[in-house]
Amino acid sequence: MAHDLTIGRIAEAAGCKVQTVRYYEQIGLIPAPPRSSGNQRVYDDSAIHRLTFIRHARELGFPLQAIRDLISLSDDPNQPCDAADAIAKAQLSEVDRRIHRLHALRHELERMIEQCRGGRIADCRVLEVLSDHSLCETDDHSTPKER
Amino acid sequence: MAHDLTIGRIAEAAGCKVQTVRYYEQIGLIPAPPRSSGNQRVYDDSAIHRLTFIRHARELGFPLQAIRDLISLSDDPNQPCDAADAIAKAQLSEVDRRIHRLHALRHELERMIEQCRGGRIADCRVLEVLSDHSLCETDDHSTPKER
DNA sequence: TCTTGAACCTATAGTTACTGTAGACATTAC
DNA sequence: GTAATGTCTACAGTAACTATAGGTTCAAGA
Known part of the structure; x- marks a missing residue:
């Protein structure tokens, strides 16, 4: 029950536009959050975290596909991290x-x-x-x- | 007289795709060249020069609009270069x-x-x-x- | 309490800078 | 001379947003 985080709040926190957040939801990069009685999206802090992660990676030139890969890796933390390593290495030379x-x-x-x-x-x-x-x-x- | 420069040749020389060259022509960034008897574009060395200019600027992050501005400035070399200077400065801080x-x-x-x-x-x-x-x-x- | 303005909703179209595809004609290489 | 490669136009697709239209919801002040 932190505070009610609207889409505007998390967009501001992550430094992006509201539409960008909806876009990320639409393409499945962030999960669809629950809605309020009036059908408005209600987020929690983890949404800010993920969104900030995405924005940082984007600003630093990671394409959304690489970000998608990183996210799916992080959702399954028992794999060896060769894959994340490979992504990071490719990015480093770039x-x-x-x-x-x-x-x-x-x-x-x-x-x-x-x-x-x-x-x-x-x-x-x-x-x-x-x-x-x-x-x-x-x-x-x-x-x-x-x- | 020079050699007949096809679109493929100048694209290769400038390090871009053939379609990209046609695209630049279409949006008026490079002039439409004369055509051969078979309706194919025939370029001269100045086309390579301009195209290389554009590609360098693009690779270095200049948006096409800035490049367009720079080109139009260079076509009229008697102006004071405050404008080119301003573009360069903005780019520098970026x-x-x-x-x-x-x-x-x-x-x-x-x-x-x-x-x-x-x-x-x-x-x-x-x-x-x-x-x-x-x-x-x-x-x-x-x-x-x-x- | 009412109202007004900001923030939100969906859906769709536009943007930048290309890149790819289809189907037809031209050129070059063997 | 024919086969491969290159070029032509026209149009669709891509990435990653961004903007707009037309409507609903919410919060704050009179």
Whole structure:
């Protein structure tokens, strides 16, 4: 009987939109909660926990399918955790690639901003830099699939 | 004169799918090229250049709208480059936020993978870590809108 | 107590940035 | 010359939301 958690409350707690919560319910990522007499969803704290888990994983780039897998693993905690481990490892190398590329971009963005100061487009390197292939060669070419 | 660049060639050169190129043409991000006698698109090197530009910007997280803006700026190089500068700056802070978060995640993923070795889900911290709010507090709470 | 405004409900359509499929025509390689 | 591969259009599908319409419920103030 904590406090009555409405969908708005848990959405706010997890930092997402109300519709997103309903969407997650619809696709079976969170269980359908009981309803009040007036047909409104009533949650408990575990819902916040799960929703926060999902939002964190999402913000960090896990696709919903990976999250779904992790959740189903956590619902059955007697398995060996090779599967969770594999998901985490795959995610780690993806994260490394992103960090690498983002650092390269950061560098270029700073350079651009410096050089732009007061100039004209013609003198500005923003656009060149983005056409520059050197950004690629530092990194994978094997995985054109990104995000 | 150059070589006849088919859509397949430029897609390959830029590291994207053929359909993606047609899609960019359809939404007006790249100009419609001339056609061969058999109605197939024939490109020149500038198309590779523009397409590469777009792909780089996309891979680095620029939304198509920002790219569209940058392109239209570059087509008119006598303007002051405040606008390109503003786009770059906005992107920079976004990039910083992402890098920050990804580093936090990287750390946690490594910890998870360590702790997982040979264990069971019940002893594994992958799932806890992803529910952990401490990842948030290091970073923005003001911009729930992400990617 | 009544009322009004915010929050909730369902259902459906729209968004971004692609990706895939079908069925037909073109090109290239043997 | 024919078979494989590439390209064409048009349209449907995907992920992960986000917005809208039209209605109901709830909480707070007059």
